[in-house]
Amino acid sequence: MNFGFLLFPDVEELDFAGPWEIVAMWSKHCNGPQQRLLIGQTVNPLQCANGMLVTPHCSFADCPPLDYLLIPGGQGTRKEVNNRALLGFVRQQAANCRQVLSVCTGAFILQAAGLLANKQATTYWGSLDRLRQFPDVTVIEERFVRDGNIWTSAGVSAGIDLTLALIADQAGEEIAGKVQLGAEYYPLAVRYGIAHLAPEAPAYLRPGK
Amino acid sequence: MNFGFLLFPDVEELDFAGPWEIVAMWSKHCNGPQQRLLIGQTVNPLQCANGMLVTPHCSFADCPPLDYLLIPGGQGTRKEVNNRALLGFVRQQAANCRQVLSVCTGAFILQAAGLLANKQATTYWGSLDRLRQFPDVTVIEERFVRDGNIWTSAGVSAGIDLTLALIADQAGEEIAGKVQLGAEYYPLAVRYGIAHLAPEAPAYLRPGK
Numbered sequence: 001m002n003f004g005f006l007l008f009p010d011v012e013e014l015d016f017a018g019p020w021e022i023v024a025m026w027s028k029h030c031n032g033p034q035q036r037l038l039i040g041q042t043v044n045p046l047q048c049a050n051g052m053l054v055t056p057h058c059s060f061a062d063c064p065p066l067d068y069l070l071i072p073g074g075q076g077t078r079k080e081v082n083n084r085a086l087l088g089f090v091r092q093q094a095a096n097c098r099q100v101l102s103v104c105t106g107a108f109i110l111q112a113a114g115l116l117a118n119k120q121a122t123t124y125w126g127s128l129d130r131l132r133q134f135p136d137v138t139v140i141e142e143r144f145v146r147d148g149n150i151w152t153s154a155g156v157s158a159g160i161d162l163t164l165a166l167i168a169d170q171a172g173e174e175i176a177g178k179v180q181l182g183a184e185y186y187p188l189a190v191r192y193g194i195a196h197l198a199p200e201a202p203a204y205l206r207p208g209k
Numbered sequence: 210m211n212f213g214f215l216l217f218p219d220v221e222e223l224d225f226a227g228p229w230e231i232v233a234m235w236s237k238h239c240n241g242p243q244q245r246l247l248i249g250q251t252v253n254p255l256q257c258a259n260g261m262l263v264t265p266h267c268s269f270a271d272c273p274p275l276d277y278l279l280i281p282g283g284q285g286t287r288k289e290v291n292n293r294a295l296l297g298f299v300r301q302q303a304a305n306c307r308q309v310l311s312v313c314t315g316a317f318i319l320q321a322a323g324l325l326a327n328k329q330a331t332t333y334w335g336s337l338d339r340l341r342q343f344p345d346v347t348v349i350e351e352r353f354v355r356d357g358n359i360w361t362s363a364g365v366s367a368g369i370d371l372t373l374a375l376i377a378d379q380a381g382e383e384i385a386g387k388v389q390l391g392a393e394y395y396p397l398a399v400r401y402g403i404a405h406l407a408p409e410a411p412a413y414l415r416p417g418k
Binding site: 012013014017018020021024028036038045049050051052053054055057104124125143154155156157158160161164168172173174175176177178179180181182183184185186187188189190191192193194195196198201202204205 | 221222223226227229230233237245247254258259260261262263264266313333334352363364365366367369370373374377381382383384385386387388389390391392393394395396397398399400401402403404405407410411413414
């Protein structure tokens with residue numbers, strides 16, 4: 001099995017680096033996918049949204065058929081939703097993947113590739129209204145949403161929760177627990193200040209949820 | 210102000226990518242450090258512990274004086290604790306930094322550079338006993354530990370909690386809350402399976418803590 005992570009200019013760093021780490025723990029310690037690939041349109045180094053420079057392992061042209069494909073978000077998605085080569089790659093790979101995932105505004109790439117038609121999905125809190133403009137997408141304000149083999153998550157750090165949930169589904173809760181311990185992913189429950197109480201904050205943060 | 214992140218071969222990806230994202234949100238949206246730098250011994254691309262290829266922005270030789278320095282962990286620390294050039298760089302920069310941070314086994318680099326002498330500190334759960342072997346370090350099994358201007362965190366994902374706590378301290382809780390919303394860092398409270406109940410799991414996970 002292999003697990004591919006799409007890269008493009010101005011991709012948000014944690015959107016892919018969080019899931020990358022979690023999948024690596026799955027691979028190394030718990031019999032997860034043997035191969036993990038960062039995939040670019042070419043193998044030239046890419047500048048991410050916050051300035052990190054990352055070199056893809058393979059290009060669209062030399063990427064093997066993938067078992068899992070994760071699409072991160074970031075400012076770059078605004079441009080990539082019009083990139084026919086990228087959308088063609090996603091569509092072609094997704095047709096044979098076991099599971100396809102997006103983090104944050106990566107959902108807009110799934111949508112542009114036709115993969116969210118008549119699906120429930122979510123995205124970054126600041127882009128929920130923009131996703132609602134597609135009448136065939138049902139937007140759900142949860143940490144992540146699964147609809148068949150399409151998994152979408154809320155913003156940035158939510159990709160970590162998404163990937164652990166995927167592993168629990170695909171390999172079982174015991175394996176997911178070992179991966180969670182491996183990454184020591186037991187976050188503090190702190191919510192600083194009052195930003196999370198703003199009306200535009202996602203519904204899953206509201207008191208009582 | 211600027212914020213530097215040390216890189217070295219076999220550095221653990223999320224150890225630096227999590228804090229990198231959080232500091233970027235601080236910079237971009239909340240008047241945080243204007244400059245963020247990934248720093249290598251040279252500017253050649255580095256292979257991280259799980260295979261990600263990252264190119265540093267500057268080398269030890271051309272790095273400006275830093276206001277903040279974060280030392281990630283990973284398998285590579287086993288070698289780097291004997292790298293005199295790296296330890297010299299850390300020691301020299303730390304002397305003038307406002308705050309110095311480590312994530313995971315990055316604590317062993319701080320120790321080797323002499324920065325944990327007579328300090329309280331923590332590290333990855335799997336390396337706590339190894340850190341206890343230094344008699345002048347008091348090991349505390351918390352998510353993160355602050356002692357003066359030295360901040361150390363538990364493993365891998367704990368660097369995100371560490372960096373938010375740093376921002377709350379340096380810029381206030383309201384700013385930390387805006388950064389938290391920016392990164393949508395409101396993790397699920399799920400603990401999968403029973404791995405976190407193992408005797409070697411860190412004390413902060415024990416029931417009642």
